[in-house]
Each structure stands twice: as structure tokens, then as C-alpha cells.
Amino acid sequence: GENVEQHPSTLSVQEGDSAVIKCTYSDSASNYFPWYKQELGKGPQLIIDIRSNVGEKKDQRIAVTLNKTAKHFSLHITETQPEDSAVYFCAATGYGQNFVFGPGTRLSVLP
Amino acid sequence: GAVVSQHPSRVICKSGTSVKIECRSLDFQATTMFWYRQFPKQSLMLMATSNEGSKATYEQGVEKDKFLINHASLTLSTLTVTSAHPEDSSFYICSARASGVTDTQYFGPGTRLTVL
Numbered sequence: 001g002e003n004v005e006q007h008p009s010t011l012s013v014q015e016g017d018s019a020v021i022k023c024t025y026s027d028s029a030s031n032y033f034p035w036y037k038q039e040l041g042k043g044p045q046l047i048i049d050i051r052s053n054v055g056e057k058k059d060q061r062i063a064v065t066l067n068k069t070a071k072h073f074s075l076h077i078t079e080t081q082p083e084d085s086a087v088y089f090c091a092a093t094g095y096g097q098n099f100v101f102g103p104g105t106r107l108s109v110l111p
Numbered sequence: 112g113a114v115v116s117q118h119p120s121r122v123i124c125k126s127g128t129s130v131k132i133e134c135r136s137l138d139f140q141a142t143t144m145f146w147y148r149q150f151p152k153q154s155l156m157l158m159a160t161s162n163e164g165s166k167a168t169y170e171q172g173v174e175k176d177k178f179l180i181n182h183a184s185l186t187l188s189t190l191t192v193t194s195a196h197p198e199d200s201s202f203y204i205c206s207a208r209a210s211g212v213t214d215t216q217y218f219g220p221g222t223r224l225t226v227l
Contacts, residue, residue: 032214043117043204043218044155089154093214098145101154 002027004092006102013080014110021105023090024072030092033073038087080109114138115207117219124195125227132190132222134205140185141207149202161188195226
């Protein structure tokens with residue numbers, strides 16, 4: 001089955017700097033890779049996703065890149081703000097399959 | 112769009128009682144809904160998948176007689192924790208997948224269950 005690893009587990013950056021979180025997956029059949037942001041005591045919120053037919057996707061300060069050959073995808077947040085502080089989860093899934101989540105990255109943006 | 116609600120947001124109950132959690136898709140029809148459990152500082156663990164009008168599919172190790180799932184309509188799924196015990200205390204989160212969509216899941220705000 002699919003296995004998703006995520007690094008780093010914790011990340012602290014200064015406000016205004018960039019943050020990068022990387023995930024690797026094992027199943028080459030996976031074709032959909034969403035990223036979720038979870039604030040304390042709340043449910044995960046979809047922030048960006050990418051499908052296997054695309055190498056990069058951007059939405060304002062957030063971007064995701066996908067390397068199918070190496071089986072890894074990364075979340076990039078530029079110009080970080082304190083409100084970006086949260087736990088971020090990546091996930092991977094294939095057609096008809098359940099999501100497999102990474103263990104999460106706790107991002108702290110220091111003012 | 113793509114809003115999922117959960118009720119209640121938090122519940123405290125005595126050991127041995129049953130608790131029902133509702134999950135609703137507010138602005139779309141959800142053929143499939145998912146129930147997850149999340150322990151502190153851990154990732155989401157899938158408990159079961161529910162499809163409207165059919166029996167839920169439970170993940171290995173999840174007791175179907177303890178965690179009753181009903182998906183009676185395209186906008187509502189319920190999870191009932193029967194005979195709850197302190198070890199069932201957790202954060203329960205549902206998600207919904209829109210009809211005709213094969214991948215994207217939208218999550219509810221979660222329900223904090225505390226069993227005394």
C-alpha cells in the first residue's frame with residue numbers, strides 16, 4: 001500500500017521568510033496530492049492540491065511542486081505571516097483509493 | 112463552497128453512554144463521507160468510509176459494532192460511539208467527497224469527545 005513520509009516534523013521561520021515542506025510517497029499509481037492546513041482544535045483545510053499530470057501549481061503565496069520520477073512533492077510558502085502558523089499535512093491517493101496522510105509538519109512563523 | 116459542518120463541536124459524556132456525531136455537507140451532495148480519528152499531535156487515521164445508501168467500510172482494527180455509521184442521505188452521515196470508554200476520547204473529524212468527484216475531500220471542523 002501507499003506510504004507517505006513528510007519532513008521536517010517541525011519548522012520555525014522568521015516572518016517574511018519562505019517555508020518548504022517535503023513529502024515522499026511510495027505508490028507510483030498515486031495521482032492526486034492535496035495539502036491541508038490544520039489550526040489548533042480545528043479540522044484540516046484544503047489549501048492547494050496537484051494532480052500527476054501537472055508539475056507545479058501556484059496560488060498567491062502558496063505553491064506545490066511534484067516530481068513523479070522521484071515520487072516527491074513539496075509545499076512552498078513565501079512571505080510567511082504569523083497566521084501561517086499551523087500543522088500542515090500532505091496526502092497521496094490514487095483512483096478509488098483512500099487518502100494516505102503524512103505525519104504532519106508544525107510550522108511556526110516568528111514575528 | 113464545499114462547506115462541511117459537524118455537530119456537536121465538543122461533547123463530554125460518562126463512560127458507558129453512547130454519543131452521536133453528525134456530519135453534513137452544506138452546499139454540495141456527498142456520495143461518500145469519511146470518518147477520521149486524530150489523537151494529540153498525530154496525523155489523521157481513517158476509521159471508515161460511508162457511501163450513501165450502503166453499509167460503511169471499516170478500516171482494519173476499527174470495531175463496526177462500536178462505531179456505528181449511517182449515511183442516510185447525500186448530505187448527512189452520522190457516527191455513533193456506543194458504550195464509550197475513556198480510551199475513545201479523541202478528536203473525530205469527518206470529510207466529504209462531492210458526487211462525481213473522485214478525489215478531493217473537504218473536512219468538517221471536528222468533534223472533541225471526552226469520556227469520563
